[in-house]
Amino acid sequence: MSKQDEAQERVLAHLAAVVGCCEPLAREPLTAQQSTELARVFKAMGDPVRLRLLSLIASHAGGEACVCDLTDVFDLSGPTISHHLKVLREAGLITGERRGTWVYYRVRPELLDQLSAVLVPAAPGSPAAMPADRDALPVVDA
Amino acid sequence: MSKQDEAQERVLAHLAAVVGCCEPLAREPLTAQQSTELARVFKAMGDPVRLRLLSLIASHAGGEACVCDLTDVFDLSGPTISHHLKVLREAGLITGERRGTWVYYRVRPELLDQLSAVLVPAAPGSPAAMPADRDALPVVDA
DNA sequence: CTACTGCTTCGATGGATGTCAAGGTAGACG
């Protein structure tokens, strides 16, 4: 699995290099490359099972969780859970480590931090921060 | 389109009700319902075109963008762009409004804010906040 | 060495998704 982890390191490095650390999505438009890299991560989180796996791992005591702890939560077969964990792993969101009989997963807080920073809307001074009070979101009151 | 927007309002209200406003993903595990709601939004962002559309709209001057501004950026047909905008709309990420000939889209900052809050990793005091400094995740210095 | 457990990979399958061409709707302009 070390070879896989090396590949994951490269993926994460690439993502960090392309996305940067703190470019809010609403500050300036993403390039095609940036959006491709980010979409890869969001797509990994775009599944209820994976999102729940992520939160289970992230909120687990000690910051890591054994696969055996995760399997029981869902009505899914072992291979399916393993598949979802692999997707999360390849997206750079988690890392897996085998210790003896069991495999333990933990999240990468830096990546979550990056994503959170990207999503933060309209930092003061950004173009979108001032709706020019044309009409401050009347929307359809229907 | 007002009927659509009504439906979107319900979706957003539902999401807000289920997800709450500020439950970090790493604080406590998501319920099945929460993860389903959140995954719907992340899945909408899990496509390079949609993510770029979102950032184009969010970063556009005045906080809104006309479809005509968006179409030229991509090598995609009109219907395809329209389809992606519909997905973003149904996820509650953007709203569309027709004014005269053109349709203008704008983002929902509240939802981006919620997502950002959910992703923020390991608030101090959370169980995952103390990685037991096994190995403090050297990460990519690259 | 053999057997057993935990987890992953492989192969297959039904359903979801991105894309486009064709057609439809709303508003503007004569």
Next chain:
DNA sequence: CGTCTACCTTGACATCCATCGAAGCAGTAG
């Protein structure tokens, strides 16, 4: 009214993806 532009919807098609059963690999225990 007719026509033109801007945008959306529909229908179809190729591709991707979540899921499972079966098989394979790693590590432990007799």
